[in-house]
Amino acid sequence: MDLSESPKEQAFRQELRAWLKANHPGPEPEDFDAWVDYGRRWQRRLYDAGWCGLAWPKEYGGRGASLVEQLIFEEEMARARAPMLINLAGLTMAGPILIAHGTEEQRRRYLQPILSAEEIWCQGFSEPQAGSDLAALRTQAIRDGDTFVIGGQKVWTSFARYADWCMLLARTDTTVPKHKGITFFLVNMHSPGVTVRPLKQMNGDDDFNEVFFDDVRVPAANIVGGWNEGWSIAVSTLLYERTILTFARQLQSRSALRDALLLARQWQLAGVLVARDPIVRQRLAHAWIESEAMKYLSYRYLTQLLRGGRPGPQSSLEKLFWSEMYQRLLDGAVAMLGPYGQLAKGELRSPLAGRLQHLLLYSRGRTIAAGTSEIQRNTLAERVLGLPRGV
Template sequence: MDLTLSPDQIAFRDELRAWLAANAPAPITRGAHESLPQRFEKLRAWQRRLHDAGWAGVAWPKAYGGRGASLIEQVIFLEEMARAQAPPMANTLGLGLIGPTIIHFGNEDQKRRFLPKILSAEEIWCQGFSEPNAGSDVAAIRTEARLDGDAFIVNGHKVWNSYGWIADWCALVVRTDPSAAKHKGLTYILVDMKSPGVEVRPIRQISGESEFAELYFKDVRVPAANVLGKVNQGWEVALGTLMHERATLGASITILYRRSFDRLVELTRQIRRNGRPLSEDPLTRQKLAQAYTELEVFRLNQMRAVSRVSSTGVPGPEGSILKIFWSEFNQRFQQTAQEILGPYGMLEEGSPHSVDDGAWSYGFLRTRGNTIEAGTSEIQRNIIGHFVLGLPKSY
């Protein structure tokens, strides 16, 4: 056990911390009566500043505009961003999922063409995996791509695309060999969203917002040179993406959740019930301590997973529990917050008497999606059951 950082890592952290203190804009959050696109353009400008200062793509190769540092520095970066309450970068999926997949599976031309513009936020990315009939059973994808000369002709329907409404490019998984077994006939291909035949329709969510979209592809022509990896190797490429997601995602989550926790504690000092502040109510104290415990255990699981990936290059078994842990914790935590806030907790953005301009009522609804998005809790438990514990595949 050694949880200290190396002198180089400390120097990196201190330099970044100082830079963020001088440069980070005010938090760009919901509320302030701004539309999603207005907020997005602020995030894009912020990413550009980070990029100009050399902080985008910390663990990406220098040749493609990255900093060439290790995974530990990448985690430090996410932690410091969250600690400084700095807004996230705009190109979430490009930076977190698609860029690393291009680094791993892409050819030299693809790397040079796509990676620098992901880092500079010049091109925003979305991802097209899920379909109406391919949710948890993601290999049941039906969107088809038929080779026609030097291009594929794509036809189909994707759902639950984050950033679909703003994206310039889409990392799409399509069926290229309908005769092959389910997992064998898939291909991972990069699609220009401005191509003729691409249609984007927003999905209005439980929270009232539209972070997600549906994508329709009608005879969309995509150059065959845009296939990432090999034709019919798309399942391996897509899995590589998902593996990447696990390792670092939690680093910023721990700090964001900790900030929510600290804010809730602050609120318990202001809210009076039964003639005293809630912070002195034994039951409330028990609930807060329980939330703190779970938050802390998640932080430690996360640290252990990062340590494992950085020393072995392979996500350890701890990685597979992170998704279940943060999503289910977040739902329990939002319920705790509701119990503390009472009826004020349900007031929404813009309402008189709302708490933190409706952040808590939004959080309560939004977290219902946490156990569904990025692999449902049930799928995660199947993964643990089969791939970690060696139990027979249940489906």
């Protein structure tokens, strides 16, 4: 990858950096509901200033920016420690999917409110018996004239509690092989028959949910990509999830590493600076090496995309390496705090307000979400290395 920037890209970076400096919304609220409101306002402000949906076509409210400008955006957001965009599922999955596979009417209806965060989206794929084996999903959609009637349950649906719309996969044909009988629907979360139950996570947040659909009526016009064509749409959704998102997340892990380094230079245990401990030094050095390796892995993959390639199974490599190195990094960072590492977010004496511990607990989910590590290894073995299928 050519890492030098064109004058246009440099100007883009400078303009964004100055804007973020002047418009950073300040510290994020501790309370999750308050954080969601804050996130909506923050995304709206970015949208009004033209910083949302950078790569989306201008006719749908985007900026028609290049992939490099998108990456500069992610880098500058991380540099400014700006809060993440709240409508992540809308921006990284629903939007790109509608641009690629939606009808013109769907694009006109849904894209702009995704950018402005007026309508928040969630991803209704996983079910209690269908996670890694997603095609085994059992939520059914039965045709009744111009509508479909949906019945079933989803689980681990991030942000469903706040979502206005859901990208839902449902079975529409039970007589064909399982991958071939699935349809991709846009479901209004305020429809009668939708029930959302939050799930408490080990870090105290409750952004996960169970979602129940009891005879929820969805117009046939809300199908994306055609009846029984949902599987290929689902696969491209997951590929989007594993590319730009992984790039953004490896930047977040670099911020966590910077925090850990800063703390190591200040934090003392039994009167000794932790940065003098040889084990701590080794772990931090190791984390830095992995972080650099991750950066160049991302650049290599992005170079392929810039040369016209499409997201493919190799994105499993970045997702796998990043999610595992992130856990190692945070494990090391929290361990170096000794007993103080056990203090949760918000505790009076917890270093960095408990941020590292909170991230460590959340990072456990990173090796599960968007495909577990075992599934990524299977994908790499079979689809990149060409090994025979496992038993």
